[in-house]
């Protein structure tokens with residue numbers, strides 16, 4: 001097996017698990033055909049464990065390479081919820097998540113087999129503004145944990161409103177995502193009630209470098225310019241990193257912004273490749289800036305064409321999204337969605353845009369403001385929902401998620 | 408092969424029915440468990456491997472643990488599930504017990520009725536956990552029944568119970584309470600022989 005092939009295989013738990021099963025089947029076959037030499041035979045190699053650690057100071061699923069399948073589940077606390085409701089909810093979920101991420105069934109699971117396929121499952125728990133109301137923690141609520149201001153481009157249809165809690169469930173297998181979602185939602189009742197689910201997907205194998213750029217449904221390489229996830233840019237992502245003060249109970253957490261953005265594939269079909277590349281300022285094939293050759297090349301914003309026009313359009317998406325100050329950077333982990341069209345729609349597609357940042361007001365808001373003001377991509381894209389959540393710090397052994405917040 | 412699902416419309420009636428049946432069962436506990444003394448066992452503050460006051464044989468029974476144990480949230484009557492593990496060298500039989508949360512704690516099993524349906528009933532002779540082995544308590548099969556709950560068990564809470572073994576030991580377990588849609592078994596107290 002070549003180095004690349006092997007790495008790819010190891011990276012995806014689904015394939016790794018499959019390889020293990022294959023090996024087992026083969027060894028059974030040889031058992032049957034060569035029964036006499038059975039004692040000499042080595043036991044089949046174990047399936048590669050493809051689980052992500054749950055216990056630790058930070059939750060999984062933030063700086064990890066995004067797995068190909070995701071579900072974002074918005075839930076609300078029941079009317080009259082108290083700190084006790086919150087505490088019991090987090091206790092139940094901590095135990096369930098601990099088991100699920102270890103590829104073990106939650107306590108009440110009657111389909112344990114669905115949980116037992118290691119699929120690099122990560123479950124990340126985040127809370128919305130309403131959680132602070134219920135828990136009696138309003139004075140401790142970070143200033144950024146509030147709805148974003150509305151932008152002129154927004155066309156919210158009320159289907160995916162801000163909720164009190166958010167579960168981010170990601171895995172190499174859609175079965176693992178579906179099962180974890182079902183068990184967590186059912187197991188939480190009546191402490192939390194599901195309001196909506198946003199499912200998404202990305203290509204698993206097209207990228208092998210940190211940041212995991214993928215191709216969205218416009219065919220663009222998405223995720224090229226990102227903060228580093230190796231620790232160098234921790235202060236941009238994690239609360240309390242580099243000794244910066246963290247809001248009460250959130251050191252080791254982060255802020256999550258989720259925006260559902262419809263992408264109009266019908267009008268996109270009418271744009272030629274030149275117009276499409278101009279809209280972003282990057283090439284569709286390589287993802288390179290229009291002034292460069294490689295995806296990693298720095299864009300040259302001053303370059304002009306023969307007629308004296310800037311090569312990278314000043315209102316291209318990349319140009320508008322670039323940081324105006326060094327801290328205006330966010331870690332993006334979007335997923336494509338492609339739901340069944342309704343009525344006379346031909347497609348119902350877009351991006352579940354997700355970003356992590358230590359301070360949405362300082363980092364995210366200026367970018368979104370610029371994009372709302374002017375961005376060629378806005379011709380084809382429409383935000384249809386928005387939510388802001390605080391990703392809780394991780395749970396150390398014996399601890400429940402949210403322990404510091406609810407202490 | 409498990410339980411008799413009860414349509415939601417019948418649930419309220421059934422709960423009331425169950426409470427009455429449970430009461431009946433509780434009053435007959437002494438006769439069906441074979442124990443002459445139905446007084447509740449006081450709850451110990453922590454799990455303990457037997458106590459000095461008990462005869463040496465009690466040390467065996469005191470060692471059994473409940474792994475991945477949980478109780479179904481609910482009111483009236485509810486069940487505890489998990490894996491009972493016996494690390495000792497002798498079989499241990501759990502007969503029943505007590506809980507601060509309920510009027511009685513019984514060992515139940517599922518028994519096929521003459522009409523073919525499965526109903527739960529007190530397990531004759533208790534639950535025997537083999538030496539060095541384990542016994543499963545699962546929805547639709549053997550389980551521990553908390554009878555006549557004093558108040559509802561809520562998701563995310565805890566419930567503790569003390570079980571009495573045939574050799575006279577008491578084991579105390581505290582298990583988390585979880586929401587669960589199954590285990591809506593029908594009780595058949597008339598099956599007590």
Ligand code: HEM
Nearest residue numbers: 220221222223224225261280318321322323351367368381
């Ligand atoms: C459907 C909606 C969107 C699409 C299709 C999209 C697509 C892209 C693409 C193709 C790139 C260039 C490659 C890269 O660096 O990743 C890019 C860059 C970027 N986008 Fe978006 N994007 C969308 C929405 C947003 C939103 C809502 C934000 C934040 C408010 C955002 C922030 C950024 C940032 C910060 C960059 C990197 C800019 C740089 O420094 O070069 N994008 N996006």
Ligand SMILES: [Cu+2]
Nearest residue numbers: 486515527552
């Ligand atoms: Cu029962």
